[in-house]
Amino acid sequence: MLRIAVPNKGSLSGPAAEMLHEAGYRQRRESKELRIVDPVNEVEFFYLRPRDIAIYVSSGRLDIGVTGRDLLVDSAADAEEILPLGFARSTFRYAAKPGTAHDLADLKGRTIATSYEGIVARHLADSGIDASVVHLDGAVETAVELGVAEVIADVVETGTSLRNAGLEVFGEPIMKSEAIVIRRTGADAEEPKVQQFLRRLQGVLVARTYVMMDYDCRVEQLEKAVALTPGLESPTVSPLHNEGWVAVRAMVPAKEAQRIMDDLYEIGARAILTTAIHACRL
Numbered sequence: 002m003l004r005i006a007v008p009n010k011g012s013l014s015g016p017a018a019e020m021l022h023e024a025g026y027r028q029r030r031e032s033k034e035l036r037i038v039d040p041v042n043e044v045e046f047f048y049l050r051p052r053d054i055a056i057y058v059s060s061g062r063l064d065i066g067v068t069g070r071d072l073l074v075d076s077a078a079d080a081e082e083i084l085p086l087g088f089a090r091s092t093f094r095y096a097a098k099p100g101t102a103h104d105l106a107d108l109k110g111r112t113i114a115t116s117y118e119g120i121v122a123r124h125l126a127d128s129g130i131d132a133s134v135v136h137l138d139g140a141v142e143t144a145v146e147l148g149v150a151e152v153i154a155d156v157v158e159t160g161t162s163l164r165n166a167g168l169e170v171f172g173e174p175i176m177k178s179e180a181i182v183i184r185r186t187g188a189d190a191e192e193p194k195v196q197q198f199l200r201r202l203q204g205v206l207v208a209r210t211y212v213m214m215d216y217d218c219r220v221e222q223l224e225k226a227v228a229l230t231p232g233l234e235s236p237t238v239s240p241l242h243n244e245g246w247v248a249v250r251a252m253v254p255a256k257e258a259q260r261i262m263d264d265l266y267e268i269g270a271r272a273i274l275t276t277a278i279h280a281c282r283l
């Protein structure tokens with residue numbers, strides 16, 4: 002049975018459970034459940050604190066886990082990223098009161114509050130900067146106002162939390178993060194159950210980012226049309242009953258679908274349809 006760690010709380014937990022559900026796995030019904038078995042798929046899910054997941058996976062007791070890239074780096078656990086999942090996207094940045102810090106050099110001698118001491122300590126060491134780090138569990142934006150630190154280092158998504166606290170980012174982002182699948186460093190990459198799990202999640206990612214596009218076009222326009230919709234491998238082209246016309250079917254990125262439909266219409270394609278993809282294996 003494959004043993005998988007899933008975040009039990011916080012920003013990662015809802016979208017992770019949703020993605021696993023879309024991939025056909027049984028998920029817990031109540032937030033108090035800490036462990037469930039999906040006998041059909043031969044998988045056991047452990048609902049753990051997001052921060053602890055890399056530690057469990059690196060111990061080898063759990064085969065894989067879903068966590069944040071920033072949490073993996075912060076933990077310094079012996080685990081590696083094997084698949085990015087595209088949700089819980091964020092950057093990790095320094096911020097301070099406007100006018101009090103402009104670049105990394107301004108960190109020298111300052112006190113930095115963060116929940117991610119591992120990331121900050123390593124970044125300071127790599128940059129050769131001597132500064133103090135204060136660990137706080139969360140809501141670190143308030144630390145400056147209350148005088149616990151002059152600078153914070155935290156997760157930034159929309160920037161609303163910083164704005165509300167009257168803080169501004171400075172310096173380059175320390176890192177970019179998103180939800181990821183991890184496994185123990187050097188674990189067997191070919192393990193069939195792990196491979197099947199990854200294929201299912203990749204199927205969800207593709208189904209979320211692509212749509213299926215169908216249209217009819219004149220044979221003379223086919224090359225131009227196919228250049229607009231090259232598909233993943235190559236589009237399917239079928240003859241129509243009306244001579245001189247073909248039907249084309251190809252996957253296209255959902256974000257570009259409207260522009261592609263306009264361009265296809267311009268070159269004479271008609272009956273252009275897009276449909277959602279519910280699941281796939283590439």
Ligand SMILES: Nc1ncnc2c1ncn2[C@@H]1O[C@H](COP(=O)(O)OP(=O)(O)OP(=O)(O)O)[C@@H](O)[C@H]1O
Binds near residue numbers: 157158159
């Ligand atoms: N506002 C946000 N937008 C996007 N991703 C976020 C956001 N806040 C946290 N994350 C991401 O979620 C992960 C942190 O998970 P965690 O559950 O510890 O944080 P949280 O959502 O702040 O929850 P909590 O406040 O309960 O600790 C990190 O990978 C982080 O980058």
Ligand SMILES: O=P(O)(O)OC[C@H]1O[C@H](OP(=O)(O)OP(=O)(O)O)[C@H](O)[C@@H]1O
Binds near residue numbers: 139156157
């Ligand atoms: O840029 P924003 O869109 O405002 O998002 C970033 C904020 O979201 C997270 O906090 P969360 O609400 O999870 O609370 P926490 O700080 O106590 O972890 C993160 O720690 C930031 O504070």
Ligand SMILES: [Mg+2]
Binds near residue numbers: 139140156
């Ligand atoms: Mg947080």
